[in-house]
Amino acid sequence: MADCLLEFQDVHREFATPAGPSRPVLLGVDFAVERGASLAMVGRSGSGKSTLLHLAAGIDLPSRGEVRLAGRSLASLDDPVRSRLRRDHVGLVFQFFHLLPHLTVRDNVSLPGWIAGDPHAEVRARAEDLLAAVELGDRGDDLAGRLSGGQMQRVAICRALQRRPGLVLADEPTGNLDETVGARVMDLLVGLCADEGVGLLYVTHSREQASRADRVLRLRDGRLAAAEAPA
Amino acid sequence: MSGRLLGAMLAHWRQSRTLTVLTVLGVALGVGSVVCIQLINQGALAAFAGGMRAVSGEADLVVLGHGPDLDETIYREVLAHPDVRAAWPLVRAWAKVAGREDEFVDIVGVDVFAPVDYPVDVGGSDAALGGLADMLTDPGWIALTPEFAGELDLAVGDTFTVAVSDRLLTLSVGALVDFRRRAPLASRKLALMDIAQAQHLLDRGGHVDQIDVRIRRDRDLATAQRRLQDTLGPGVRVLSPEQRQESAAGLLAAFRLNLTALSLISVMVGVFLIFSAVHASLVRRRRQFGLLRSLGAERGQVLRVILLEAALLGVAGTLVGLPIGYGAAMLNVDTVSSTLTSIYLLDEIEQLRFPPLLVVVAVAVGLGGALLGALLPALDISRRDPVALLGAAGLPERIGRMAPGLALLGLGILLAVGIWYSAGGHELRTAGFVLAFFLMVSLPLMTPLVLRAVCSRIPPRGFGWRLGWRGLATRLQSTSFAVAALAVTVSMLVGITLLIGSFRATLDTWIARSLTADIYVTGASWQRDLGRTALSDTVRTRLAAHDAVEYVDLQRRREGRTDSGRPVRLIAIAREGRTDEHWSARTPLLAGDLDRLAGRLDDGAVVISEPLARGLDLAVGDSLRLATPDGPRARPIAGIAYDYASEHGVAYMAVPTLESMIGPVGVAAMALTLEPGRDPERVIDALRSELAGHALELRSNRRLRAEVVDIFDQTFAITRILQFMALVIAVCGVSLTLLIMARERATELALYRALGATRRQVFGLGLGEGTGLGALGLALGLGGGAALAAILILVINRDWFGWTIRFALPAGALLAQAVWIMGGAVLAAVYPALRASRTPASELTREDLL
Numbered sequence A: 001m002a003d004c005l006l007e008f009q010d011v012h013r014e015f016a017t018p019a020g021p022s023r024p025v026l027l028g029v030d031f032a033v034e035r036g037a038s039l040a041m042v043g044r045s046g047s048g049k050s051t052l053l054h055l056a057a058g059i060d061l062p063s064r065g066e067v068r069l070a071g072r073s074l075a076s077l078d079d080p081v082r083s084r085l086r087r088d089h090v091g092l093v094f095q096f097f098h099l100l101p102h103l104t105v106r107d108n109v110s111l112p113g114w115i116a117g118d119p120h121a122e123v124r125a126r127a128e129d130l131l132a133a134v135e136l137g138d139r140g141d142d143l144a145g146r147l148s149g150g151q152m153q154r155v156a157i158c159r160a161l162q163r164r165p166g167l168v169l170a171d172e173p174t175g176n177l178d179e180t181v182g183a184r185v186m187d188l189l190v191g192l193c194a195d196e197g198v199g200l201l202y203v204t205h206s207r208e209q210a211s212r213a214d215r216v217l218r219l220r221d222g223r224l225a226a227a228e229a230p231a
Numbered sequence B: 001m002s003g004r005l006l007g008a009m010l011a012h013w014r015q016s017r018t019l020t021v022l023t024v025l026g027v028a029l030g031v032g033s034v035v036c037i038q039l040i041n042q043g044a045l046a047a048f049a050g051g052m053r054a055v056s057g058e059a060d061l062v063v064l065g066h067g068p069d070l071d072e073t074i075y076r077e078v079l080a081h082p083d084v085r086a087a088w089p090l091v092r093a094w095a096k097v098a099g100r101e102d103e104f105v106d107i108v109g110v111d112v113f114a115p116v117d118y119p120v121d122v123g124g125s126d127a128a129l130g131g132l133a134d135m136l137t138d139p140g141w142i143a144l145t146p147e148f149a150g151e152l153d154l155a156v157g158d159t160f161t162v163a164v165s166d167r168l169l170t171l172s173v174g175a176l177v178d179f180r181r182r183a184p185l186a187s188r189k190l191a192l193m194d195i196a197q198a199q200h201l202l203d204r205g206g207h208v209d210q211i212d213v214r215i216r217r218d219r220d221l222a223t224a225q226r227r228l229q230d231t232l233g234p235g236v237r238v239l240s241p242e243q244r245q246e247s248a249a250g251l252l253a254a255f256r257l258n259l260t261a262l263s264l265i266s267v268m269v270g271v272f273l274i275f276s277a278v279h280a281s282l283v284r285r286r287r288q289f290g291l292l293r294s295l296g297a298e299r300g301q302v303l304r305v306i307l308l309e310a311a312l313l314g315v316a317g318t319l320v321g322l323p324i325g326y327g328a329a330m331l332n333v334d335t336v337s338s339t340l341t342s343i344y345l346l347d348e349i350e351q352l353r354f355p356p357l358l359v360v361v362a363v364a365v366g367l368g369g370a371l372l373g374a375l376l377p378a379l380d381i382s383r384r385d386p387v388a389l390l391g392a393a394g395l396p397e398r399i400g401r402m403a404p405g406l407a408l409l410g411l412g413i414l415l416a417v418g419i420w421y422s423a424g425g426h427e428l429r430t431a432g433f434v435l436a437f438f439l440m441v442s443l444p445l446m447t448p449l450v451l452r453a454v455c456s457r458i459p460p461r462g463f464g465w466r467l468g469w470r471g472l473a474t475r476l477q478s479t480s481f482a483v484a485a486l487a488v489t490v491s492m493l494v495g496i497t498l499l500i501g502s503f504r505a506t507l508d509t510w511i512a513r514s515l516t517a518d519i520y521v522t523g524a525s526w527q528r529d530l531g532r533t534a535l536s537d538t539v540r541t542r543l544a545a546h547d548a549v550e551y552v553d554l555q556r557r558r559e560g561r562t563d564s565g566r567p568v569r570l571i572a573i574a575r576e577g578r579t580d581e582h583w584s585a586r587t588p589l590l591a592g593d594l595d596r597l598a599g600r601l602d603d604g605a606v607v608i609s610e611p612l613a614r615g616l617d618l619a620v621g622d623s624l625r626l627a628t629p630d631g632p633r634a635r636p637i638a639g640i641a642y643d644y645a646s647e648h649g650v651a652y653m654a655v656p657t658l659e660s661m662i663g664p665v666g667v668a669a670m671a672l673t674l675e676p677g678r679d680p681e682r683v684i685d686a687l688r689s690e691l692a693g694h695a696l697e698l699r700s701n702r703r704l705r706a707e708v709v710d711i712f713d714q715t716f717a718i719t720r721i722l723q724f725m726a727l728v729i730a731v732c733g734v735s736l737t738l739l740i741m742a743r744e745r746a747t748e749l750a751l752y753r754a755l756g757a758t759r760r761q762v763f764g765l766g767l768g769e770g771t772g773l774g775a776l777g778l779a780l781g782l783g784g785g786a787a788l789a790a791i792l793i794l795v796i797n798r799d800w801f802g803w804t805i806r807f808a809l810p811a812g813a814l815l816a817q818a819v820w821i822m823g824g825a826v827l828a829a830v831y832p833a834l835r836a837s838r839t840p841a842s843e844l845t846r847e848d849l850l
């Protein structure tokens, strides 16, 4: 599976609880995301979807099993290497946008480039291109705090794509948006990822949004299973 | 209910240990500086009072001269007064213990028949003074305190040598005298001697230093005092113990006030720290308060719980602050003692006592500061409605909206105080402190706007310090206080450094112009008695006749008073063999005609020092009214000299003028100008061996200058510890703020981590924020410090001391301070930055954080 950017092999994750036995959340998850493929993940609240995404991004480590990102087993790497791997291969989109309100829209999109130390001119040009692609080309100089929810999430998508990652992980990207706005944001996310050949793994509660992925996975009782085929 | 609530609330402080430690430390250091200064201030007065009680405890009144001594004949007049029940004379003198560095004994010559129970102990049994026949008959009989005898390794029966001026005397320890039984704070250096022996040994024939008086029991003290004064005339002063203590306090007033004001700056910085800590802790617990309120807790209850909590922090800070203050006072008591003895001619502080009242003051400062700091945030939280408190979004940062208004208020205050000052406020002696206080108040008010204006203008190019700095502007509520506290502290640091640097540069120039001789000669006891006892004639003639010496200037001096009671040092310096060669005719003049000065001095005029002229509002052409044994005498003022040797004042005059007022005065010091080409150090060595039988201090010009500068530095040494403590508080404030920011911004930091920033990068961001806070505090403080220096030099110094100080820029000292401050800020940022760098990226999905 050399062309798989992300692989989970028998991944377990349990959390220590203050008192009593630890709580198991993931109980042997196996799956892989091929380059350029899109995957939707559904499941009840609390079933461990965010936990799975954290593991995928190397933000969290499995209790057992192996998560491989770009061919490297995350558990064996130290934190700086994991951070670099994440910044080079993964783009993240969150339910709560997490833009920095005191920075301009363009600076928010540039942030991953800054962290990686990319050349300024390139970072800026890439930010402009992406903003134009999500129809926010004229808002680059506004403070991010001034935008509407839908606009913020479009900026967050640009941010995720800034460094041309191989994979975008999106945790309920439309969870905080109303249906029409959410649909529009989803269009942009799926569309942009497809255009740039970027793999996409997103969590959603909407059957309709899930149906836009190549595959749909359901997380239930700590395990991942293929859900109904896309319509 | 409040008790339970408080218990629940306090759990928060237990969990936020670093925050709590920093807050308590801030309060403690504020309390500590106040305690330190008050201990030293009170110690100075207590030492004086202790000495007075030990020696003159039985006296209702004391008769003193205007100068250091009194004609003996007055004793008979006092005794003859109908209101007087008993009176006994005293002679006082400082003698230097030979062979010991800086060890002096404070000799009290007493009348054996004085009705005073000195606790004298002859070999184990107490004896009444009257029974000590040895005291009268044994030459050099002296009683030392047990402590001092122990220090000198002397027992009853031993002899030792002391120097009074240039004369060496052999004394024999006849008894021990435990003055501390009479007054616990009495100096251990007090020693008893028979008065007739003392007069003889000290060359004080016909004079006494004071006469202690006991009034008849049936007389009213105040009336008796007035009547005695009337009888004795204006040539002497009749004072009650309280009046003597007041006059000592008066001497020290400026010194004490300045130190107190400085220590209050630390308290102010501490209050800022409390404010940020309480504010942050309340914001973090806002939901808890919202819950309480929605469960029916009243505003008053919430307010009470918060204030109680702050009070506990205040008390904890006070408990820690008391020993800190005591320790700081202990560390500084020696340098302050040097200042007391060399500048104010008072007793040194040998023991620090903790007066119970000071504990009350400390609690008031700690508790008051904590409550003051907590009040605004407490009111703020208790006034918000429960819904807003429970809401998911953070409380809006009000300070951002208020920034321009606050800055305007600050400017308005400065403007109003400026107008007040020029419209009449300057006539108040405390005006300078008012100006300084409002400057320190307006600086914090302007901080939020400056902070925002600077930080929001920084383009965040890349992930580094710029981004950190930019972030400072978004947490104005937290950052403003840290920057303001730092700015106030830096103002104080810079203001004082500019003052000291300017003063020092001015002093250097003055010394260079006024100390021109090659060698300065004094008796060995000069350091304490300042030339009270004259050099012997042999020394004088042999020095003047020495073949290496071109000419000699002779100094005669007496401590005196103006007729209004202000201490003034009377000095006549004339060339040996010439009465018309006045040193004072060569001194740098502020006003007066230098060409005609020598003639005017010959005619009886005086040159007065600048502080005296300013203090008494005297100008050239006015006359100086001096109190003399024969009543007030006026002398025309021919010039006003720059002079930095005495805080209270100096009057220079011709020898005949001096002696016409107070009788013959011996030569206390000599300045030798050598024949060209002579090496002063070699001449000093030669003179030492030629005059080996005399206890002389021979100082080269270079050494004397160095000593003057040392005394100057010692005077300001105490300010250094205050500066340091204020800086530590401010640095705690920076640390606290960054910790708070790291917590409040957990989501932001988690985002950086999620976007691939390494821990090291996040750590760097935190350090960048620390440097940002430091640099802004430094910049604001430099401005404030320059203004404060102007107030210190032009207003406070003028009103309280009266020196002309030329502005100088002590670049080296300022640079060193800037490095310290920035170093402190960066150091303060290390731990918070470390904490920030450990923020896990998974915090991002924890919704309760934002």
Ligand SMILES: Nc1ncnc2c1ncn2[C@@H]1O[C@H](COP(=O)(O)OP(=O)(O)O)[C@@H](O)[C@H]1O
Binding pocket: A015, A016, A025, A043, A044, A045, A046, A047, A048, A049, A050, A051, A052, B842
């Ligand atoms: N850091 C953590 N510590 C302890 N428990 C956690 C942690 N993160 C998640 N959990 C628990 O794991 C379970 C799954 O959480 P999550 O992955 O956020 O679910 P989902 O995103 O599917 O709603 C929940 O019960 C949650 O309480």
Ligand SMILES: [Mg+2]
Binding pocket: A049, A050, A051, A171, B845
């Ligand atoms: Mg989730």
